[in-house]
Amino acid sequence: MTDTFDLIIIGAGPAGMAAAELAAKHGASILILDEQARPGGQIYRAVEIMANRNRVELGDSYHAGLTLVNAFRDSHVQYIPKASVWQVSQGGEVGYSFDGTAHIVIGKQVIIATGAQERPFPIPGWTLSGVMTMGAAQILLKESELAIEDAVFAGCGPLFYLVIHQYLTAGIPIKAVIDLTPKGNYLKALPHLFSALPALPKIYEGWKWKREIIKSNVPYFSDVSDLKILGEEGVTGISYKQGSTWKTLDASHILLHQGVVPNVNISLAAGCKSSWNEDQACWRINVDDWFQSSVKGVRVTGDGASIGGALAAEQRGRIAAVGALVQLEKITATEGDHLAAPYKAALAAEMRVRPFLDALFKPSDTFRIPQHDNTIVCRCEEVTVGQVRQVVGMGCAGPNQLKSFSRCGMGPCQGRFCGLTVSELISETLKKPVSAVGYYRLRPPVKPLLLQELANLKITKGDSL
Amino acid sequence: MFTKVTSGEVQTITIQFEGETLVVRKGLNVAAALLEAGVKQFRETPVSGQARTPFCMMGVCFDCLLIIDGMHNQQSCMIEVAEGMKIERQLGMATIEFNASAEQGL
Amino acid sequence: MPDYDVIVVGGGTVGMSIAYGLERLGKKTAVFDQGDDAIRAAVGNFGLVWVQGKGIGSPEYADWTRRSAELWEQYGKELQEQSGIDIAYSRSGGFHFCLSDEELESRTSQMSQLAEESEGDFSYEMLDRHSLLERLPAIGPEVKGASYSPLDGHVNPLLLLRALHVAFKSKGGDLLVESVLDITFDDSVFTVSSTSYVKTATQVVLAAGLGSEKLAPKLGLTTPLYPQRGQILVTEKTAPFLDYPTSLIRQTGDGSVLLGDSHEDVGFDTGTSSGVMHDIAQRACDIFPYLEKLRIVRAWGALRIMSPDGLPIYDQSTQYPGAFTATCHSGVTLSAAHALDFASFIREGELPFSLEKFSERRFYVH
Structure with a gap:
């Protein structure tokens, strides 16, 4: 018989951990699957091991994650790290691989809490050896205590200033900072400042980091309208355009970042409906107040549904767990309302700063919708902007036909680093709204798995739903 | 350049990369260990042969692919280093070996 | 004057093959193709140009399949030249594996029935494990044997569809990316309309895959699928x-x-x-x-x-002369026959007797 759980949670980041810990208190049998070796998600990655050694000063908000991780550990739910989920299907069937073996388990309720990933950054040369996402650099710092010396940071977003601040604090030499926050965003963000006032200390902290960068002796450039990474085999430099002049910096490491977007592959492959959000320029999973998606029994929460940050994710995870507990009849609907009330209040407070941050850090069109014909859109299949435009010009109806005609999005990353670019690029080319263009149709397996794992999969007849 | 930011004693293990012996820190993932060891080439793409190195470090980009202990196309940022591990670059497509005698019991 | 000679409803492999064939014959043609969310059988195709095993008990289907496979050599070349896209067609012969003695036995009798029904036009070999090993040494111990036919080949189905699009457009065809909402017939002219287009033609070909069934009644057809x-x-x-x-x-x-x-x-x-x-x-x-x-x-x-019996449906409307329907599940194999033969039948204005067996009248309840 296939193992059945009251609740299967995918992802042990803030949302998943908080959901597991809460649901466990109410007697639900829980399985939580996570791809990484340790709990914490990307935001609190390696926070446990960091606590036990000569720690890198990463700031209070990072180290505070330890409280949640400890509470999660103490909840004694069944937790499988290094488990790669390749399928969630209707009826709560979850397929995952662990240590070379595939398994199918059933969750009466499923919570997908797959967090965020960095937004694609399609500029010339972004595939060259030596280019990394800034998030990757931060992961190296958190988990492996590794710094990248003399890198050029290029990008925008709250995390952008944070990581540079962490680098400066740790005394790691930085070659230059290219701040791509569009100048017009300050004005656009202003109307949202009032509702963001409760978060003023946080906004001030971000502002302080930015000032610290400008005042440091690291070369700082803003008002940049275009970027090109240079090099043949690997990175040799980066050119940036200010006004009408191109200038070049020599560099062997470039760190790119323009915000984070929901990691939607599992949810979309499960059949959850999504909508385009113009403010965050990404797809968000359609969910109700209890994070129930369009697929019965499947909830999508945390940054995996829409970007709200780690603290919001924690509350959203709890609210989703309450929703699941009610459906599981572990608690009544009234008890659920009562239980969720403080989490909903905390979430509302946390979300008040969002419109301000979204407006301030929305990356410029130039870096979301690549203009140079030779820029690679799909890193896996090496499909360029020019090729996409050519196929679209031929009468191709959208991302799915583009995929079958050009292989764009067909590689192992399954569109994670080209999907958003493609939706927006087609929208621009066809002058149709992104919501009408749509996204890749995704199907399981959402992560590669060995043919032998699939062949050896134990499927009990009658378990099939 | 990739450098360790903290000081203090570390435990190390030995791995093989492209036939060379590397002493790396225990507990690191393969991608991080190789970056610290100064490795500048990971894989070459099967499409054009372009050289790639780890890009996202969180299992999404598939640019850190290596052959680890004989198994091709492994996401090296998701696998921890182990004593004696044999690692090679992933150059282009995977190759699968057909072993006639093993398959047919000849 | 109508806008087009022919409007093809459906931009999948079947529709595009016919439409390309029509443009090739100098017919002014438009294709209505559903948007990106279409349930596209064309992109889920395996890419076989496959003869063996098809049309057992239905010699007409076996003949039509073989005919198309024969035409593929010339057709593939022409399409490649016309579109500039290498569609990776090759006719290397193909294998069908049998994993048990029962499977091998049943395959053997099926193949011999097919050969008998085709009066010698179907060439194939049955291979036991030993002779199969000589050709494919990598087979596993479970494989008991295989059938092989030199008539089989394969092609990249996605590039085929793309090449058809390019070739069709280069011949002057129009692609209209919208779902058809209505088709009307008045004074020998069909009017095909979608949200933003209203186009007229003297002939209409329904090749909308699963969408055909809904539109067929507008043309006095049923096309059950x-x-x-x-x-x-x-x-x-x-x-x-x-x-x-x-x-x-x-x-x-x-x-x-x-x-x-x-x-x-x-x-x-x-x-x-x-x-x-x-x-x-x-x-x-x-x-x-x-x-x-x-x-x-x-x-x-x-x-x-x-279709209810798994065979293609080719028919013309008696109520509305000039309206045709074409549907099948082997759009890639039959692409050549659709582009070269079927398109010329449309030009003639009448389906030949050889396609009589594929009329949808076979499903009518008498």
Whole structure:
């Protein structure tokens, strides 16, 4: 018989951990699957091991994650790290691989809490050896205590200033900072400042980091309208355009970042409906107040549904767990309302700063919708902007036909680093709204798995739903 | 350049990369260990042969692919280093070996 | 004057093949193609140009299939020149594996029936394990034998569809990307309308796959169809290892290996997605055990378009002369016949007697 759980949670980041810990208190049998070796998600990655050694000063908000991780550990739910989920299907069937073996388990309720990933950054040369996402650099710092010396940071977003601040604090030499926050965003963000006032200390902290960068002796450039990474085999430099002049910096490491977007592959492959959000320029999973998606029994929460940050994710995870507990009849609907009330209040407070941050850090069109014909859109299949435009010009109806005609999005990353670019690029080319263009149709397996794992999969007849 | 930011004693293990012996820190993932060891080439793409190195470090980009202990196309940022591990670059497509005698019991 | 000589409803492999064929004959043609969310059987195709096993008990279908496979050589070349796209067509002969003595026995009798019914035009060989090993040394111990036909080949179905689009447009055809909402007939002219287009033509060809059934009554036709789910698994790219297409495993030019059930000889049809994927994987590993170390990177599910008896439907409306319907589940194999033969039937204004057996009247309740 296939193992059945009251609740299967995918992802042990803030949302998943908080959901597991809460649901466990109410007697639900829980399985939580996570791809990484340790709990914490990307935001609190390696926070446990960091606590036990000569720690890198990463700031209070990072180290505070330890409280949640400890509470999660103490909840004694069944937790499988290094488990790669390749399928969630209707009826709560979850397929995952662990240590070379595939398994199918059933969750009466499923919570997908797959967090965020960095937004694609399609500029010339972004595939060259030596280019990394800034998030990757931060992961190296958190988990492996590794710094990248003399890198050029290029990008925008709250995390952008944070990581540079962490680098400066740790005394790691930085070659230059290219701040791509569009100048017009300050004005656009202003109307949202009032509702963001409760978060003023946080906004001030971000502002302080930015000032610290400008005042440091690291070369700082803003008002940049275009970027090109240079090099043949690997990175040799980066050119940036200010006004009408191109200038070049020599560099062997470039760190790119323009915000984070929901990691939607599992949810979309499960059949959850999504909508385009113009403010965050990404797809968000359609969910109700209890994070129930369009697929019965499947909830999508945390940054995996829409970007709200780690603290919001924690509350959203709890609210989703309450929703699941009610459906599981572990608690009544009234008890659920009562239980969720403080989490909903905390979430509302946390979300008040969002419109301000979204407006301030929305990356410029130039870096979301690549203009140079030779820029690679799909890193896996090496499909360029020019090729996409050519196929679209031929009468191709959208991302799915583009995929079958050009292989764009067909590689192992399954569109994670080209999907958003493609939706927006087609929208621009066809002058149709992104919501009408749509996204890749995704199907399981959402992560590669060995043919032998699939062949050896134990499927009990009658378990099939 | 990739450098360790903290000081203090570390435990190390030995791995093989492209036939060379590397002493790396225990507990690191393969991608991080190789970056610290100064490795500048990971894989070459099967499409054009372009050289790639780890890009996202969180299992999404598939640019850190290596052959680890004989198994091709492994996401090296998701696998921890182990004593004696044999690692090679992933150059282009995977190759699968057909072993006639093993398959047919000849 | 109507806007077009012919309007083809449906921009999948069947519709585009006919439309390209019509433009090739100098007919001014437009294709209405559904948007990006179309249930496109065309993109879930396995890419076989396949003869063996098709049309057992239906010699007309077997003949039509063989005819198309013969035409493919010339057609593939022409399409490639016309579009500038290498569609990776080759006719290397193909294998169908049998994994038990019963399967081998039943295959043997099917093949001999097919050969008998085709009066010697179908060439094939039955291979026992020993002779199969000489040609494909990598087969696993479970493989008892195979049928082989030199008439079989394969093509990249996605590039085929793209090439058809390019070639059709280069001949002057118009592609209108919108779903057809209505078709009317007045004074010998058909009017086809969608949200933003209203176009007229003297002839209409319904080739909208599963969408045909809904539109058929507007043309005095029925075209009864039902969807059958098929799945295809795609592996990571691997160095070339298989020079022949087979009914379950095919390696494409870019190195990916397709594993699928999208072939009428392998009947996994329903079940959960993981159940079907498991069955396909298990069978593939039984045939070539060394495939087990390959990763599946993608899977497609596609809906095969089936008529009640599984054979194509070709018909013309008696009520509205000039209206035709064409549908089948082997759009790739039959692409050549659709572009070269079927298009010329449309030009003549009448389907020949040889297609009489495929009339949808066979499903009418008397």
